[in-house]
Amino acid sequence: MSTTLSIEHLTIDLPPGADRPHAVDDVSFAIDKGEILCVVGESGSGKSMTANALMGLLPPGVKVRAGRALFESRDILKLPEAEKQALRGARIAMIFQEPMTALNPLMRIGDQIAEVFAAHDRFTTAERRKKALALITEVGLPDPEKIIRAYPFQLSGGQRQRAMIAMALALEPKLLIADEPTTALDVTTQAQILKLILDLRDRRGMAVMFITHDFGVVAEIADQVIVMREGRVVERGTAARVLEQPEHPYTQRLLEAIPTGKLPQARAVPQEPALEIKALRKTYRTGGGLFKPVREVRAVDDVSLTVARGEVLGLVGESGSGKSTLGRTAVRLVDPDGGQVLVGGTDLAALSEQDLRAQRHKVQMVFQDPYASLNPRQKIMGALTDGPIAKGVPRAQAQSRARELLEIVGLGADAAERYPHEFSGGQRQRIGIARALAMDPELIIADEAVSALDVSIQAQVLDLLRDLRERLSLSILFITHDLRVAAQLCDRIAVMQKGRLVEIGTVHQIFLTPQQDYTRQLLAAVPGADWADSWQQQAAGA
Amino acid sequence: MWKRFSSNMGAMVGVVLLLAVIVVALTAPLLFPNGPWQMVQRPFLAPMAVDGLPLGTDTLGRNVAAQLAYGARVSLLVGLVSTLVALLIGVPLGALAGFYGSWVDEGAMRFTEFFQTIPNFALAIVLVAIFEPSLASITIAIAIVSWPPVARLVRAEVMSVRKREFVDAARLAGLTRPRILLTQVLPNTVSPIIVMASLMVATAILLESSLSFLGLGDPNAMSWGYMIGAARTVIRTSWWLSFFPGIAIVITVLALNLIGEGLNDAFNPHLSRRRARAGKEKA
Numbered sequence: 001m002s003t004t005l006s007i008e009h010l011t012i013d014l015p016p017g018a019d020r021p022h023a024v025d026d027v028s029f030a031i032d033k034g035e036i037l038c039v040v041g042e043s044g045s046g047k048s049m050t051a052n053a054l055m056g057l058l059p060p061g062v063k064v065r066a067g068r069a070l071f072e073s074r075d076i077l078k079l080p081e082a083e084k085q086a087l088r089g090a091r092i093a094m095i096f097q098e099p100m101t102a103l104n105p106l107m108r109i110g111d112q113i114a115e116v117f118a119a120h121d122r123f124t125t126a127e128r129r130k131k132a133l134a135l136i137t138e139v140g141l142p143d144p145e146k147i148i149r150a151y152p153f154q155l156s157g158g159q160r161q162r163a164m165i166a167m168a169l170a171l172e173p174k175l176l177i178a179d180e181p182t183t184a185l186d187v188t189t190q191a192q193i194l195k196l197i198l199d200l201r202d203r204r205g206m207a208v209m210f211i212t213h214d215f216g217v218v219a220e221i222a223d224q225v226i227v228m229r230e231g232r233v234v235e236r237g238t239a240a241r242v243l244e245q246p247e248h249p250y251t252q253r254l255l256e257a258i259p260t261g262k263l264p265q266a267r268a269v270p271q272e273p274a275l276e277i278k279a280l281r282k283t284y285r286t287g288g289g290l291f292k293p294v295r296e297v298r299a300v301d302d303v304s305l306t307v308a309r310g311e312v313l314g315l316v317g318e319s320g321s322g323k324s325t326l327g328r329t330a331v332r333l334v335d336p337d338g339g340q341v342l343v344g345g346t347d348l349a350a351l352s353e354q355d356l357r358a359q360r361h362k363v364q365m366v367f368q369d370p371y372a373s374l375n376p377r378q379k380i381m382g383a384l385t386d387g388p389i390a391k392g393v394p395r396a397q398a399q400s401r402a403r404e405l406l407e408i409v410g411l412g413a414d415a416a417e418r419y420p421h422e423f424s425g426g427q428r429q430r431i432g433i434a435r436a437l438a439m440d441p442e443l444i445i446a447d448e449a450v451s452a453l454d455v456s457i458q459a460q461v462l463d464l465l466r467d468l469r470e471r472l473s474l475s476i477l478f479i480t481h482d483l484r485v486a487a488q489l490c491d492r493i494a495v496m497q498k499g500r501l502v503e504i505g506t507v508h509q510i511f512l513t514p515q516q517d518y519t520r521q522l523l524a525a526v527p528g529a530d531w532a533d534s535w536q537q538q539a540a541g542a
Numbered sequence: 543m544w545k546r547f548s549s550n551m552g553a554m555v556g557v558v559l560l561l562a563v564i565v566v567a568l569t570a571p572l573l574f575p576n577g578p579w580q581m582v583q584r585p586f587l588a589p590m591a592v593d594g595l596p597l598g599t600d601t602l603g604r605n606v607a608a609q610l611a612y613g614a615r616v617s618l619l620v621g622l623v624s625t626l627v628a629l630l631i632g633v634p635l636g637a638l639a640g641f642y643g644s645w646v647d648e649g650a651m652r653f654t655e656f657f658q659t660i661p662n663f664a665l666a667i668v669l670v671a672i673f674e675p676s677l678a679s680i681t682i683a684i685a686i687v688s689w690p691p692v693a694r695l696v697r698a699e700v701m702s703v704r705k706r707e708f709v710d711a712a713r714l715a716g717l718t719r720p721r722i723l724l725t726q727v728l729p730n731t732v733s734p735i736i737v738m739a740s741l742m743v744a745t746a747i748l749l750e751s752s753l754s755f756l757g758l759g760d761p762n763a764m765s766w767g768y769m770i771g772a773a774r775t776v777i778r779t780s781w782w783l784s785f786f787p788g789i790a791i792v793i794t795v796l797a798l799n800l801i802g803e804g805l806n807d808a809f810n811p812h813l814s815r816r817r818a819r820a821g822k823e824k825a
Contacts, residue, residue, distance in 0.1 A: 361716055375726050377732075378725075386725070390717050
């Protein structure tokens with residue numbers, strides 16, 4: 001096989017004052033024709049910087065210091081801008097994590113694909129349209145004639161990513177760089193996109209540089225793997241070798257941190273309910289005017305479930321399944337259309353604004369985005385004591401409790417006097433948990449609380465939650481899109497689809513004997529499921 | 543914050559210029575103990591023609607330098623106070639509209655639009671004419687015509703901040719809505735308000751000058767606009783009478799604009815870095 005891209009001793013400088021001098025430090029690797037190389041690492045490992053350097057898309061202040069990137073026997077790092085531009089799109093194409101922001105929102109999909117040809121002066125207008133149609137068909141988008149005339153907002157996340165791939169493939173590139181292309185997608189959609197990339201690789205024989213943080217994805221598609229950490233390559237090898245016999249301790253740690261399908265021991269859970277949701281309904285109505293019918297989305301459609309005291313109930317579903325709306329309705333951030341939310345005998349759904357305020361403390365929430373969920377202009381102490389003080393706890397007592405909680409979540413009491421921006425994502429999530437605990441709630445709702453975190457940080461936060469569950473006998477409604485995560489923490493799992501509760505059962509029931517097709521689909525779509533099993537067995541044997 | 547601001551050349555020039563104007567305004571009674579209205583020499587003396595009158599005399603033989611110094615007091619005072627009053631009207635109205643939405647928003651915004659449909663300057667003239675020209679009436683008139691953009695800005699900022707998760711968290715903590723608005727939402731809207739206020743002071747100074755130019759100024763207060771207005775008939779024979787107050791206005795407004803822009807860059811470092819880079823690439 002011939003080498004498509006070979007990177008030699010690439011070093012990229014960060015601007016002075018950054019946390020380390022080099023974003024990428026002396027990195028070398030090669031990708032052969034028709035090969036998929038996965039670059040794996042956590043955020044800040046320099047994996048995206050490497051890709052951006054190849055495309056000439058480095059952010060301001062970041063410069064290539066040394067090294068070569070040979071592509072078609074030319075060093076693409078040293079090409080003048082005009083030649084780089086000719087290369088981009090035509091010979092090297094890139095797809096991004098968030099297809100919504102990478103597509104022009106005001107242009108039809110067909111026009112955007114045709115524009116790729118136009119930018120490189122290929123074909124006539126009619127031919128461009130025909131080619132665009134062919135590409136849309138090739139990436140498996142349904143009803144190509146309709147898609148070609150659609151705007152990005154009319155497509156789902158997975159369809160947008162397919163459209164992006166169609167654009168990337170337009171000029172038959174030799175090399176496709178994919179930067180976390182499936183991270184923002186649901187598991188089932190992710191599985192489809194991964195399959196599409198594999199298909200296209202086989203059909204067209206392109207080389208693919210696939211950047212990801214997810215070893216499950218690696219297990220699905222990689223031929224070769226390099227693991228990056230703080231700008232350096234710590235391990236490289238074939239996918240099978242790296243996944244089964246990782247040599248570097250960091251790789252081993254990453255692999256261990258992955259939430260796998262391994263099922264924890266079932267625990268005995270008391271039957272006394274902490275939260276009872278009965279026939280809860282919430283419908284969103286959008287649009288509607290003189291000539292347009294109102295569009296109704298049943299976000300939560302007649303859902304009933306119970307979380308027992310001391311139990312962790314996982315609520316799993318794809319985006320749009322209504323799982324977040326259910327969580328937000330249960331704490332009355334969203335007013336339900338009907339049904340009951342019983343916490344300790346009180347129906348939260350029926351309370352007036354004022355009565356509700358007195359009951360708020362009973363159910364607390366840990367939010368998804370650790371960066372948006374803390375007020376940037378308020379010290380941590382304020383965030384942790386506002387609620388208890390409003391509840392009537394004396395200030396001094398609330399403050400000492402806040403310090404205690406910061407110790408419990410592993411941050412140390414001195415964190416109280418600092419501002420949120422001084423903390424990393426994982427630390428902020430710990431603060432979010434401490435804030436919820438400060439109210440002495442009967443139930444905590446964690447809405448995708450670990451989804452925005454790196455695997456190793458995710459594992460730490462999950463450990464913390466597991467520890468708290470034991471120590472404080474917490475009841476948690478744990479909302480997640482990730483079955484693997486749910487399996488690690490939860491006692492029971494509820495599966496939602498299109499606003500309805502599809503299946504509910506213990507972790508063992510859901511994983512081993514799923515009753516519904518949809519649950520089976522979800523389980524099958526988990527990336528690297530087979531590999532994870534074997535890895536687990538091996539680990540158990542060792 | 544201060545580090546980013548102070549590393550901005552333009553902003554520091556603005557600060558120095560504005561400080562100079564403030565010092566002159568504050569020390570005017572010490573520099574010119576006789577006030578701006580006293581005749582000191584024969585009329586129409588050119589600058590530097592006589593010792594002690596570096597900027598010459600006006601149509602009535604008054605010291606132009608003294609007039610400028612006292613004019614600075616009026617301009618700065620009117621600019622600052624009218625901006626404060628405009629903020630006092632605009633911030634609460636915009637905050638309530640953005641936070642509570644529905645009919646509060648509708649009402650507040652229709653009320654705001656009512657003011658926005660009338661041209662600023664025309665409204666200011668009418669208000670001053672009705673109230674009789676005095677420093678107080680001019681200040682209030684300027685405040686009344688300049689609060690609507692503040693209300694709109696604050697409303698938009700509040701609307702975007704109140705959707706953030708930490709506001710949800712505050713609701714779950716059982717805080718009352720007014721308290722959430724005051725302690726969680728408003729502090730996160732301060733930076734754009736400060737930037738806008740610094741630019742509003744500049745606009746207010748221009749408005750005051752324009753009003754005085756038209757003879758609608760306070761007859762007992764010497765102001766730059768009044769000086770230019772009075773010198774308008776002799777502009778061809780005695781250029782300095784309109785030139786120096788004109789320069790004074792330009793310097794003050796420029797200084798405030800530079801400071802406003804510097805604050806904006808300091809509050810939004812992401813944007814300012816991009817701009818610095820664009821500048822370098824052009825060069």
